Amino acid sequence: MAQRFDCVVIGAGIGGLAAAARLAAAGLAPLVIEARDRVGGRFSSLDVDGFRVSTGAVAVECGGVLEETFRAIGAPFEVRRPDPAVVFRIGGKDRSFGGGWLQIFEMFVQRGARMLAAIREEVGRPPVEGGPSLGDWLRGYTEHAVLHGIFQSLAASIFAVNADEISARVFFEHFMVRGGFKRFGFAPRGCLGLVEPLARAIEAGGGAVWTGSAVERILVRGGAVAGAVCRREGRAVEIPVSAIVSNAGPRETLALLDESAVPRDYRERVERSLGPAANVALYFTARRPLVSAPGLLTLVGAQRVCNLANLGQLCPELTPGGEPFYVAFGVPRPSLGAFDAAETIRLMKADLAAEIPGFAEAGRVLAVHVMQGSWPAQRACAGHDLPQRTPIEGLWHVGDGVKPQGWGGASACAESARLAILGLLGVSPASASP
Template identity: 45%
Template sequence: MADQRFDAVVVGAGAGGLCAAARLAHGGLRTLVVDDKMRLGGRASTEEIDGFKVNIGAIAIEFGGVFEETFNTVGASLNIRAPEPASSFLIDGKLVDVGRGGWSLLLGQLTKQASRILEKFADARSGNLPDGRQSTEDWLKGYTNNATVHALFRNLCAAIFACNAAELPARAFLTYFTSKGAFKRFGFCPQGTIGVWNALGTAIARNGEIWLGTPAVKIHTIDGRVDGVTVTRDGKQMRIDTEIVISNAGPKATVALAGEAAFPPDYVERVRHDLRPAANIVINIASREPLMVHPGIVTFGKTRRLCNMANLTATCPELAPPGWNLYVAYAVPVPALGDFDSDAEVELALADLREQFSSFDQARILSIRVMRDDWPAQRSCAGYDLPRETGIAGLWCVGDAVKEYGNGGTQACAETAKLVTDAILASRQKKQAVGI
């Protein structure tokens, strides 16, 4: 006999899980969210270090699209401030703002082959895309050997997808930049990224509950359908009956929770062999004197591992104590989709920072986080995502391992939540209409 019953249980309070829970609760389902951490946001949360609000992973929240639409739909406040300009590139010591000129402005300053590359972007917009086997690096080699252009594309792949250009399918890269929308407006939350998750949490609580510090230990199934979830709460195991479970823990952890025998064999094989977890290195930096004046995110040209850096306090001074500047830099190891030496890769990233900023050694490093293995930057690199359906009725996955092709970031996670919850709510309405 179950200890409690909910219409739906969401395992994992990351971006996809919270967006899904908020939509289900708004749609009338009494929804429970469980997470083993004591804060919302998962790999896109915030922690406090000596008075600094330091983001663990994602920082940039896009305006428009599914993410903002989720907040509007469920009546949650989205407190985001947009830097202006938002995106620039630091190439050979010169800042280039691409907010208005886009690819033509950027590439036109770097290579005589810019027109050929731009033609291929136009082809991609028309649906003429390379197959998924060719890497972005190999695709680009067909049009230019310019080292700066190759470095720039590598750092764009690293910044957006947490992988190298040699690891990302060109089809995924072009899909993102031609149909998913690049150089869109984005902003930072003055409470840290956790601020947006707390707002969603408030919306969920209107028709549900959130249990933090409560790991799921078992997903129950019977006759090919989901039947409930067992969690550990306050040191005791308790069973929750439900016919709907949405897992934001990733397909690998989801299979472990329900047991391989519960799933179709072909799904288990895909979980074992198709996922490509992507890694990155997150370096949070504080300084008394500004390291850079650009207020948004700067993507670098030629570097060893460093791909981009955000100036957070230029837009959100609340993130740091008075008199301090707060930055976060991202680097991607080589390889990002395989094993690497964490210490060596961190040193290469720090060498890049010293090279890019002459006063870096006077700055204070608040934290260095290597996101890999079971706590990766992406649970599967773009182009290697699994389906959201698991083969078990009522059990779905959301998040960054089941994205739509070529998408990335919190926007992609929110999209997975919308697709899953739309299907659940439509099925529920259909059953109610026929009296089931």
């Protein structure tokens, strides 16, 4: 191996690529090792009958840390934003809340001022174990079925959980502190078409990206990273480095370490804390357009479907010839733990038949992805994430098992990468630019 590397990044998901991009932008040489034959992980694309079907993420946040990561290394960030971004279907009627989430309170909650004051108080409290769930918290202030349906849909859309499975504090912090998921769009060449140029920019910046390769062991000496053993082109390759950033997930990373190298309390914490959140993505086309909303259509009060993305209208490049192209996301009950996938899919199809006129007659299902287990919607339920830092010197986690408080989706992975690389480089987040 002629080239020397400063850091190994395990996994080319969006968290791993974001970490490698920041390392390369800092003048270091990262090596990204990805077991699959493509980059992106759950932020990638597959071809299904000529349609570009995502492996996970669909809505891409604009103007935040994710886009800034691309800009930092000179990679293009081609995302189209719909207008309006989100439409709520309530009782068969479509409504767009141009004023954002606060307008929801103004329209549906008679005691909106009281609730908003309580939300601000909830967010201001220090985090505690066993705080009220979003569902329980809402029931303490209102029984308005539409409002409960809206927040169920938001919890499912952003965090891949039901309202009774996420703490009220974590949920509201996303909106009150982060400002919510305001600006987003769809990648016209699919998520793979978005991250492939990012991988090329990492290589142009002095790094390398190995696909079809897998890290088999993380080497530790004296409590610090000493290197990694990788399987590449049928042979074992040892890469000597003092820093490793893992996007494989905390539990999967532990499997690469000798048991003696990991403190028992940390191993137990990983096993105890991490509970992956699941969802189901159902991709379909139709003989004619079924939805007019150009972005996300949120189905308030549906049994399992939380929202539907109208991909083909805004990005016909995702289709073979400009056909209608949609994906519906549903969250099972429960989202955390075992669930009946077949029943969830059946209920999702029933939701679509009831809420989307013409689906039963003209719709054709292209693919159904059940995101669970080792390929989940989120590796950790929001509010139960682990720190990016590990007890092993030079080993850091990134991705959706180590999300910062109040973050969700691909942006959470990008922010975890930003924080991890700042920590690895010894830079305080408070003194760094985004």
